Amino acid sequence: MSPHDLMLTAILLPLATALLIALTGRSPNIREAVTLAGAAGLAVTVYELIAGFDAATAQPLVIAEILPGFALMLRAEPIGLVFAGVAAGLWGLNSLYSIGYMRAEHAPRQTRFYACFALALSAAMAIAMAGTLATLFVAYEVLTLVTYPLVVHWQTEGAIAGARRYLAYLLATSLVPFLGAILWTWIAAGTLDFTPGGILDGKLGDGLLTVLLLLFAYGVGKAALMPLHGWLPAAMVAPTPVSALLHAVAVVKAGVFTLLKIAVYIFGIDVIGRGVGDVLIVIAAASVIAASVIAMTKDDLKARLAYSTVAQLAMVTLAVAIGSPLAIGAGILQLVMHAWGKITLFFGAGAIQIATHKKKLSEISGIGVKLPLLMASFLVGSLSVAGLPPFGGMWPKFLLLEAASARDLYLLVGCLGLSTLLTLGYLVPIFVTAVFRKPGEDDPHALPEGDHGHGDGPLPLLALIPPVVTAAGCVVLFVAAPAILRFVAPAIGLGALP
């Protein structure tokens, strides 16, 4: 297939999968088989796209023109392909995990769940392939809306309230600052095409560009830059597989990916690097530290992971704001590494919940004995997110430090060091409590073993394999990171690798 067909397939295949899921909803086994087949097909399609990518021959594909100049256009480029690869690669694993989790929880409305999941992947692919800011905006909005049913899945009062918050934050930011910034760009530059080197240089003064960059940074609410991060913890009312894929991979990564795209192809890396991004550096660094500190105070495992996500996403925003090829490279790697690390952690938190019906740090003392493999994966995920070798998460942190010191931002170097310590500080205690504490220790409310109302279910194999695989992936990515950097290097003007 030609690259155009592959791009269309990547978007239409999940869409077709969603339709088939809706049609086969009556028999769960066929429905799940459809999901897995769709995920496998998408993974192959994206692999073909990446393997066959050639910057010299990549041609845009115009689908429709909503308004003159506001066109829906697709164009493959390295950063987008990396994002597509991450999302497509993790969909299959996540679907396996979903099957284990949703069946163990006897969840209602599973057909809607799998269908919306497939739709979300379709939107994520459209974001990844977007050739204009207009296309990206359209797909971004679609992603918000199709994930709403996933967040509200349990349809309890709490879930409706959480989902309302999710939607309010994401729609409000996208309809006012994001759309406003897009219009401003459109009128100032006369185009919305993603162009290497940017389209805004010389069209606006540096002061206005700073304002525009801030509008984008806050307009892209999915990047969860503080203080507009409130939707992310609120969205944790969703079933854990949703939190895992959407809030470690598709939704939040779509946010920071959008920022990366805007930095590289709308502003131009050099433009941001010459001072336009300086205000954003301060905000993003503060966001990293503040979110990490808040994460330490959270007892609920998913809330802790949510704030950890806020901190780690701010790291990508930081990379965008520093504005050097090296920093952008670090941002792209962070997008990949954090996705694999954080999805491991979410898988782990969900598996703990299935196996023990416990959701809080203070309740999980001693469960590690029963779940040794799971907790080992959890530790790997934690260390990778924190940025320790030999796990993939080390690379972005390392490159970010390099980029910061190359611009003589020594305070920022200190911030990054502190953030790694804080990350260890809020993630490792989960492992330590689960493995080294005795049940009941420090927990006055602990019940004697076997006294739970519903009893401890065994952990389904389908809920155990995915976290082990993603944890292994964190190790593999440690080796594969230079290859990813080489892949994106031409697009971001990165010369020799450090």
Add this chain to the structure above:
Amino acid sequence: MIAQHAAVLVVVLPLLCAPLVALLRDARIAGAAVLIIAALDAALATLLLCQTLDGTVISYALGNWAPPIGIEYRIDLLAAAMACLLSYAATLVALFLPVSLRGTIAPGDQPRLFAAFLLCLAGLVGIVVTGDIFNVFVFLEISSLSTYVLIAMGAGADRRALTAAFDYLVLGATGATFFVIGIAFLYVVTGTLNMADLGERMATAPKRAVIVGSSFIFVGIALKAAMLPLHRWMPNAYAYAPAGIGTFLAMTATKVSIYLLIRMSDFVFDTPGEIGRVNFAALLPPIGLAMLVAGSVIAVTTKDLRRLLAYSSIANLGLMLVALGLGGIAGIAAALVNLFNHAIIKGGMFATTAAVLHRRGTTRMDALAGLSRDMPVAFGFLVLGGLALIGVPLTAGFVSKLLVVKLAFEQANWLVVGGVMLTSLITVAYVWRIVEAGMAAPAKTAPRHDLHPAFLLPVGLLGAATIGLGIWSEPMLTLAGRIAAQMIGGAP
């Protein structure tokens, strides 16, 4: 022959058929007759659109009395497009009107309601095709009188329809009076009622009389267009009229007033800078913004879905006025795109609401509980319409809003930019009230039937158009652009 006389047939057909339909005994035959007549009317309007698409203006002298002495039917692209909108709306509504009336109006009374419906259609089409300003008044009265009757007929389902009809009767009659007084002033100083002729003679007419006359006309139209603060009649009229009628009114009634505003802006209103004329265009953005904000805010607080949609319509009318006020070809084009798109979006939502009303007997917000489970198709279309109202991309609403905001951006009119974008957020709030109401835990007694099949075609077509025009907006933009160019270029 038909092609030659289409200009007049498009009005005469429903007008003459109305009394015949009233005489029919069987409600089912009458319902089918209305559908056929409306569809024929739509075909005639389409024919007119085809004839005027290249920019020709059809001038039809009634009774062969040459204008400006006789009455002239003057059909340019704007008139033809409006006639299409009106007759298509009537056809779609006629598809489900008999079903939606079942149980609320006795079969024996239904033929009379159908007759009033046809009269209303004839009146509205008459307003847009005529080139004679007094004739506009006559048709305005025909459509208004029949509308009063139609609204009052909702009393079978809800007695509040009577007060709604009375409110509209008082305010509508006031509006019509203002309008005719305005015409009288202009007639006295120009000696003509033909609009094209009027435009030519206005330049030399005594200025004070022109100011007074055009002010009267403006207020009259403002009442009919439900401009703030003259909007009081509108929410109740939409909410308590029989369900199908509410849909028809939402798609047409206020749109025709916007049409009049555009039509008369050529020669009665809007000549900024010219001494002796009043610059009504300058009034429109502030009024429009106020409607946008007030309509949206009140919509958040309403307790009934149909009232919510009606207040949302006030907000959307505000958006059209804002676009008109921005002026120029682009402004008129943006207003027209908004007008057509909103008719489609809101028509779809009202039709879906009629389907819900037909199943549940009420449209109170708290009675929508369980809609997502019991009537998933209807719920889906309501959500689709709601998303379009918010202005989510890939829906027609996005195109409408983006046109206005971009235009205001280019003119550096930050008040309009900010106002339109921020009210989108209020729109999110009231649209999500519908979504959450539909998702609430259902009452055990709620029936589990989805849309009645009669609603499927109109709701489906309007829904498809909502998405279709959101992706392939080019035909609509071209049409609106051509109309606007003709209006500005063809100004006398």
